[in-house]
Amino acid sequence: xxxxxxxxxxxxxxxxAPAEIVKGAVEAVNEHKEVKIFLVxxxxxxxxxxxxxxxDQARIEIVHAAQVIDNNEHPVAAIRSKKxxxxxxxxxxxxxxKADAVISAGSTGAILVGGQLVVGRIKGxxxxxxxxxxxxxxxxxxxxxxxxxVDARASHLLQFAKMGSIYMENVVGKKNPSVALVxxxxxxxxxxxxxxxxxPLLKECKTINFIGSVExxxxxxxxxxxxxxxxxxxxxxxxxxxxxxxxxxGKFKKALLSxxxxxxxxxxxxxxxxxxxxxxxxxxxxxxxxxxxxGLVVKCHGSSKSKExxxxxxxxxxFKREDVTGKIKAHIAQES
Amino acid sequence: xxxxxxxxxxxxxxxxAPAEIVKGAVEAVNEHKEVKIFLVxxxxxxxxxxxxxxxDQARIEIVHAAQVIDNNEHPVAAIRSKKxxxxxxxxxxxxxxKADAVISAGSTGAILVGGQLVVGRIKGxxxxxxxxxxxxxxxxxxxxxxxxxVDARASHLLQFAKMGSIYMENVVGKKNPSVALVxxxxxxxxxxxxxxxxxPLLKECKTINFIGSVExxxxxxxxxxxxxxxxxxxxxxxxxxxxxxxxxxGKFKKALLSxxxxxxxxxxxxxxxxxxxxxxxxxxxxxxxxxxxxGLVVKCHGSSKSKExxxxxxxxxxFKREDVTGKIKAHIAQES
Numbered sequence: 001x002x003x004x005x006x007x008x009x010x011x012x013x014x015x016x017a018p019a020e021i022v023k024g025a026v027e028a029v030n031e032h033k034e035v036k037i038f039l040v041x042x043x044x045x046x047x048x049x050x051x052x053x054x055x056d057q058a059r060i061e062i063v064h065a066a067q068v069i070d071n072n073e074h075p076v077a078a079i080r081s082k083k084x085x086x087x088x089x090x091x092x093x094x095x096x097x098k099a100d101a102v103i104s105a106g107s108t109g110a111i112l113v114g115g116q117l118v119v120g121r122i123k124g125x126x127x128x129x130x131x132x133x134x135x136x137x138x139x140x141x142x143x144x145x146x147x148x149x150v151d152a153r154a155s156h157l158l159q160f161a162k163m164g165s166i167y168m169e170n171v172v173g174k175k176n177p178s179v180a181l182v183x184x185x186x187x188x189x190x191x192x193x194x195x196x197x198x199x200p201l202l203k204e205c206k207t208i209n210f211i212g213s214v215e216x217x218x219x220x221x222x223x224x225x226x227x228x229x230x231x232x233x234x235x236x237x238x239x240x241x242x243x244x245x246x247x248x249x250g251k252f253k254k255a256l257l258s259x260x261x262x263x264x265x266x267x268x269x270x271x272x273x274x275x276x277x278x279x280x281x282x283x284x285x286x287x288x289x290x291x292x293x294x295g296l297v298v299k300c301h302g303s304s305k306s307k308e309x310x311x312x313x314x315x316x317x318x319f320k321r322e323d324v325t326g327k328i329k330a331h332i333a334q335e336s
Numbered sequence: 337x338x339x340x341x342x343x344x345x346x347x348x349x350x351x352x353a354p355a356e357i358v359k360g361a362v363e364a365v366n367e368h369k370e371v372k373i374f375l376v377x378x379x380x381x382x383x384x385x386x387x388x389x390x391x392d393q394a395r396i397e398i399v400h401a402a403q404v405i406d407n408n409e410h411p412v413a414a415i416r417s418k419k420x421x422x423x424x425x426x427x428x429x430x431x432x433x434k435a436d437a438v439i440s441a442g443s444t445g446a447i448l449v450g451g452q453l454v455v456g457r458i459k460g461x462x463x464x465x466x467x468x469x470x471x472x473x474x475x476x477x478x479x480x481x482x483x484x485x486v487d488a489r490a491s492h493l494l495q496f497a498k499m500g501s502i503y504m505e506n507v508v509g510k511k512n513p514s515v516a517l518v519x520x521x522x523x524x525x526x527x528x529x530x531x532x533x534x535x536p537l538l539k540e541c542k543t544i545n546f547i548g549s550v551e552x553x554x555x556x557x558x559x560x561x562x563x564x565x566x567x568x569x570x571x572x573x574x575x576x577x578x579x580x581x582x583x584x585x586g587k588f589k590k591a592l593l594s595x596x597x598x599x600x601x602x603x604x605x606x607x608x609x610x611x612x613x614x615x616x617x618x619x620x621x622x623x624x625x626x627x628x629x630x631g632l633v634v635k636c637h638g639s640s641k642s643k644e645x646x647x648x649x650x651x652x653x654x655f656k657r658e659d660v661t662g663k664i665k666a667h668i669a670q671e672s
Contacts, residue, residue, distance in 0.1 A: 150529075184568055184575075244584075252612065255609055265603070269592060272594045
């Protein structure tokens with residue numbers, strides 16, 4: 001029998017914890033035969049949730065952690081002082097090899113700091129970026145770095161490009177993924193200093209499929225598979241993308257409810273829109289992977305329901321089965 | 337009689353030049369009694385277009401310019417070498433006081449470079465930013481800088497905030513406009529080095545209504561009146577906003593055409609959507625003003641039709657009538 005993939009899940013993180021997180025874990029073990037899940041958090045609360053479900057008891061184990069880090073805490077202080085928090089205990093399991101991956105819908109700051117301090121970077125990796133899978137009109141793209149390293153340097157971006165390509169190829173299944181650098185024009189002379197410093201490194205790199213600049217206008221149209229930028233820009237892109245879609249939907253709904261005629265029309269178009277909305281729903285694609293660490297760290301939306309947790313478990317299984325950490329190690333070692 | 341506001345319009349710039357540009361100029365003089373327009377470009381072409389319309393002949397004058405700068409030319413080289421181009425001739429009229437403002441739908445790069453080199457900055461203004469009026473669910477916001485100065489410094493951003501506030505108050509008519517700095521979180525410690533350097537300057541500034549950080553997610557919802565950032569971030573925001581809206585509309589149209597039922601629904605919702613689309617249409621708000629110069633420079637979309645030119649003329653009239661240049665001068669001098 002194939003060895004089980006071991007995943008630590010922070011049962012206490014997110015707006016819907018622990019109920020939806022536990023539910024997602026149960027759905028995941030019922031869907032995947034090759035996974036063992038450790039639910040990390042307050043034992044009594046998790047037990048109570050688990051009692052509602054039928055599942056293979058041998059493949060979900062509770063790991064007690066008495067503390068919870070909440071979103072308002074300072075990430076560095078919280079990770080350092082709350083050694084018995086669900087995030088720290090879960091991440092520590094990865095560092096100690098007790099788990100292959102960790103999933104949390106908790107504080108983004110704490111997850112990122114913990115990724116660096118608790119899980120630890122692969123030797124040779126200068127910075128560990130957070131990547132996000134974003135839906136486009138053509139499928140999905142990987143936006144990297146979308147939140148971990150502001151003021152990153154060119155050498156960091158080069159590594160992000162490599163790690164993003166490996167992830168996209170092995171976990172998302174896109175062969176020879178194209179990489180483009182976020183820029184404010186396609187011409188050679190365009191860009192800020194970081195773009196100008198990074199461009200030659202990307203051009204010289206033979207292990208990625210670099211296709212040049214991407215203007216943000218083209219991102220929703222799926223211009224490239226890996227969208228490369230430093231974390232300030234990436235975070236602005238990610239949040240604006242979400243915000244524009246939500247503002248648009250809000251205005252749209254208001255317009256549909258504005259008259260009897262439009263209400264009737266709304267009923268008729270509902271089925272056609274359902275599919276479209278599903279395609280544009282980020283939670284269909286699991287969580288945001290933090291790459292370059294000694295194991296996978298997946299950050300799910302704070303608003304995650306069971307579905308996103310279940311899909312994130314699938315992400316972690318593929319990550320482990322395809323030995324993405326090993327591939328990153330080999331790749332980074334080879335280049336440095 | 338009140339003195340006429342004099343506006344130089346680059347008749348040769350944009351995808352629809354000269355036809356739509358000339359048409360827009362005619363519409364503008366027919367709408368506004370207090371404006372005189374100089375149409376700058378190839379005399380014979382402009383004359384031919386003008387021949388189609390009825391208007392007050394005394395208020396449109398052709399200024400011949402034999403050359404045209406196209407979008408593919410290097411902006412600095414083009415501005416320096418093509419002294420008889422429509423952009424340079426039109427901008428020179430502002431520098432020499434023959435016009436109060438200049439409008440162009442031509443090469444953005446050339447307009448920006450010409451703004452600095454030909455029109456010239458107001459004394460004390462360190463950098464001249466390009467601002468864009470963007471539609472939100474609550475009305476409009478001013479995004480400044482959306483394309484002129486990448487790698488700007490904190491002192492530049494402070495001036496952008498002041499100039500943006502003056503524009504928003506006097507031209508758009510928003511009293512005591514709120515200003516927020518684009519950031520990747522609302523907490524004090526968030527941000528890149530530029531944000532950290534700029535934040536204290538904005539907090540100390542008594543002449544603006546600074547309300548702190550804005551996450552890009554909130555921009556479409558009209559979180560603040562003036563959205564402040566350096567030009568790399570601003571350009572990414574502007575283009576992603578446009579790109580997301582267009583991708584969304586594309587997917588939406590496809591969904592509506594996917595079945596007979598949804599096609600019927602589409603017919604019913606059409607009138608309700610028309611209003612919504614009009615509200616979200618950037619061309620309803622004229623062009624992007626470049627501020628801090630010895631006169632107003634307005635950059636219209638390359639795809640501008642007559643409507644955007646006509647509205648931009650209205651922008652220029654208000655700018656002049658409210659003496660925005662004088663107010664910027666007074667404000668910058670007072671502070672430096």
